[in-house]
Amino acid sequence: MKKLVLVRRETPTRGGQPAAFVAGFILALGLGAILLLISGDPVWEVYTRMFERSLGSKDVMSATLNRATPLALAGLAVSIAATMGLWNIGAEGQILFGATAATFVGRIGEDWSGPVLIIAMLLGGAIGGALWAAGPGLVRAELGVSEIITTLMLNEVALRLIRYLQNGRWKDPEGLLFPVIEPRPVQSGLGTIWERAHLGVVIAFAVVAAFAWFAKHSVWGYELKIAGASPKTAAYAGISMRRKVLGVMVLSGAVAGLAGGIELTGTATRLDVNISSGFGFAGIIVAALALMRPSGVAVVALLFGAVQVGGISIQSIGVSSAVSGVLQALILFGAIGAGVLSSYRVQAVERKVVAT
Amino acid sequence: MILADITISEAAAIGLVIATIQFATLLYLAALGETIAERAGVLNLGVEGMMAVGAVTGYIAGAVSGSPWIGLLVGALGGALLASIHAFVAVGLGADQVVSGLALTILGLGLADYIGADYTGDSRRAWFADVDIPVLTDIPWVGETIFAATPVTYLAALLGVSTWFVLNRTAIGLGIRAAGESASTADAAGHSVARIRAGAVVVGGAFAGMSGAYLTNTLVGTSWSQGVTAGRGWIAVALVIFGAWRPGRVALGALLFGFTLALQLRLSGFGIDFSPILMSMAPFLMTIIVLIFISYRARNKPSPAPAAIGIPYRREER
Numbered sequence: 001m002k003k004l005v006l007v008r009r010e011t012p013t014r015g016g017q018p019a020a021f022v023a024g025f026i027l028a029l030g031l032g033a034i035l036l037l038i039s040g041d042p043v044w045e046v047y048t049r050m051f052e053r054s055l056g057s058k059d060v061m062s063a064t065l066n067r068a069t070p071l072a073l074a075g076l077a078v079s080i081a082a083t084m085g086l087w088n089i090g091a092e093g094q095i096l097f098g099a100t101a102a103t104f105v106g107r108i109g110e111d112w113s114g115p116v117l118i119i120a121m122l123l124g125g126a127i128g129g130a131l132w133a134a135g136p137g138l139v140r141a142e143l144g145v146s147e148i149i150t151t152l153m154l155n156e157v158a159l160r161l162i163r164y165l166q167n168g169r170w171k172d173p174e175g176l177l178f179p180v181i182e183p184r185p186v187q188s189g190l191g192t193i194w195e196r197a198h199l200g201v202v203i204a205f206a207v208v209a210a211f212a213w214f215a216k217h218s219v220w221g222y223e224l225k226i227a228g229a230s231p232k233t234a235a236y237a238g239i240s241m242r243r244k245v246l247g248v249m250v251l252s253g254a255v256a257g258l259a260g261g262i263e264l265t266g267t268a269t270r271l272d273v274n275i276s277s278g279f280g281f282a283g284i285i286v287a288a289l290a291l292m293r294p295s296g297v298a299v300v301a302l303l304f305g306a307v308q309v310g311g312i313s314i315q316s317i318g319v320s321s322a323v324s325g326v327l328q329a330l331i332l333f334g335a336i337g338a339g340v341l342s343s344y345r346v347q348a349v350e351r352k353v354v355a356t
Numbered sequence: 357m358i359l360a361d362i363t364i365s366e367a368a369a370i371g372l373v374i375a376t377i378q379f380a381t382l383l384y385l386a387a388l389g390e391t392i393a394e395r396a397g398v399l400n401l402g403v404e405g406m407m408a409v410g411a412v413t414g415y416i417a418g419a420v421s422g423s424p425w426i427g428l429l430v431g432a433l434g435g436a437l438l439a440s441i442h443a444f445v446a447v448g449l450g451a452d453q454v455v456s457g458l459a460l461t462i463l464g465l466g467l468a469d470y471i472g473a474d475y476t477g478d479s480r481r482a483w484f485a486d487v488d489i490p491v492l493t494d495i496p497w498v499g500e501t502i503f504a505a506t507p508v509t510y511l512a513a514l515l516g517v518s519t520w521f522v523l524n525r526t527a528i529g530l531g532i533r534a535a536g537e538s539a540s541t542a543d544a545a546g547h548s549v550a551r552i553r554a555g556a557v558v559v560g561g562a563f564a565g566m567s568g569a570y571l572t573n574t575l576v577g578t579s580w581s582q583g584v585t586a587g588r589g590w591i592a593v594a595l596v597i598f599g600a601w602r603p604g605r606v607a608l609g610a611l612l613f614g615f616t617l618a619l620q621l622r623l624s625g626f627g628i629d630f631s632p633i634l635m636s637m638a639p640f641l642m643t644i645i646v647l648i649f650i651s652y653r654a655r656n657k658p659s660p661a662p663a664a665i666g667i668p669y670r671r672e673e674r
Contacts, residue, residue: 143651153640164633288455320473325466332459336451
């Protein structure tokens with residue numbers, strides 16, 4: 001009798017990850033098609049519409065760029081933490097608190113001129129995100145408290161903080177039916193640069209590029225690499241692990257918080273709990289698919305942006321936009337499967353028969 | 357916060373206790389499942405997604421069949437089926453548990469919304485009726501609260517005791533705990549780590565699915581709706597840590613967290629001047645505090661966390 005086992009290849013397949021990603025994407029489309037067929041939705045129409053409404057014209061491409069912006073920043077935030085072997089599961093909360101902090105700045109600087117206010121609000125967002133991640137970073141550095149759980153818990157806290165402000169302190173007196181937060185000052189809107197794409201797109205991709213450069217060419221990046229790969233070597237080289245852990249978490253939070261500030265000034269008119277549509281969680285998938293590399297994060301974020309924008313568009317033909325979430329998760333699972341297969345091969349071996 | 361001059365009517369107090377038990381049941385089922393998975397060494401951050409799938413499949417099955425029990429069973433199956441993806445990817449393929457679990461939440465929430473799209477606002481309901489135990493239910497106070505719960509509460513308690521028994525008093529439980537503390541040791545002792553871990557994840561998914569079905573078939577005032585789980589899966593994840601990975605302590609934690617959820621809805625009714633939304637942060641903040649305390653104490657005393665949690669195990673080829 002034969003059985004199938006996984007055998008590790010002598011050398012990993014070249015170009016494994018891009019290939020695994022493409023394989024995952026194809027698999028996701030295939031499984032998604034089966035799901036659509038079962039519930040009687042028109043597969044071809046859904047997929048063509050998703051494509052046309054996310055990449056089919058300049059107008060929708062600019063919407064995709066806007067959507068990719070918070071995904072890229074959240075993905076970058078996750079990959080920054082990963083350089084030290086840390087998991088920042090709290091990008092969602094940092095985006096939310098970043099947007100909350102940016103709103104706070106907007107309330108103070110109501111009378112400031114547009115550019116000054118925008119810069120102040122974006123900085124406020126980054127500082128807010130950094131603060132939200134600093135706590136988990138500190139207790140991780142000092143006591144070894146799992147940052148996975150603390151950052152995760154703080155997501156839920158940030159969400160409820162916005163609800164609290166919405167029903168209390170920051171409630172818009174002119175809101176009619178449901179309590180809403182007062183709109184941000186009108187002059188704080190990020191200008192558009194190309195079709196619907198706003199300035200935040202450029203900021204986000206500049207931040208991604210800057211981190212990629214610093215990680216590769218600066219002493220700081222080199223130290224991070226050593227500390228992430230081998231804490232013992234780092235300690236021997238006189239690199240303080242505690243400070244690195246805290247620093248990396250704060251930077252990671254700042255990047256996610258910046259995304260919150262950009263969402264507030266770029267696409268939203270006021271703060272609410274939907275200012276992040278799960279960007280922090282999607283960012284983890286983006287970073288994982290990109291194997292935590294900044295350049296890869298940008299590419300995967302663009303594709304996920306397209307899937308999300310396309311997903312929203314199919315609502316108008318009566319198909320639930322939830323399809324987009326399903327596809328994103330399936331891409332990841334497919335890519336993991338393909339990634340494992342690219343470093344392993346399936347081999348049929350003789351099953352050992354135990355003598356009785 | 358003004359705590360003076362609180363006048364609580366007896367009916368309101370009984371209502372609070374009943375709601376506490378209901379929320380505790382919901383949280384306990386999901387947290388117990390996650391406890392099993394984590395004790396076997398697998399972190400599954402897909403609880404929210406498994407709960408959502410259990411909620412929608414459990415709701416549909418209950419509504420169509422008219423039986424809440426069928427709803428509970430189908431919800432459990434739905435949760436287990438979704439969990440089997442995590443078992444395959446994180447245990448079978450050895451992928452990162454954090455990434456796989458979070459993707460499972462995204463997948464589960466997406467699937468639930470997609471499947472449930474046609475059932476939003478559906479008027480059919482399969483209700484679990486309160487159990488009426490002769491004599492016991494007639495006891496004032498205690499009878500009206502503890503002995504008037506739905507059968508699911510008793511089922512959850514039974515599963516809690518069974519889980520404790522299996523984990524601590526059986527060979528399978530020893531295998532599960534060994535897989536969670538040191539996978540290579542468990543392997544050397546002749547346990548199949550992969551099978552134990554995969555099994556624990558799937559059972560954990562069934563529990564989370566049941567929790568979701570209980571939510572839609574008993575707890576909420578409406579039928580299935582998008583976002584019905586409302587972050588309660590994350591509370592369950594927190595609860596496992598709060599309860600130090602022990603079924604008994606998790607049960608106590610479930611009652612405490614359930615109380616905070618129940619109290620949120622009634623703060624103003626009791627004349628307590630404190631925001632229910634701030635109150636809803638309590639489970640998460642309490643969990644962070646407990647986690648910090650555990651880590652602080654871990655410098656002298658071993659941590660209650662399973663040592664091998666989150667670490668994929670793949671047997672070296674020979």
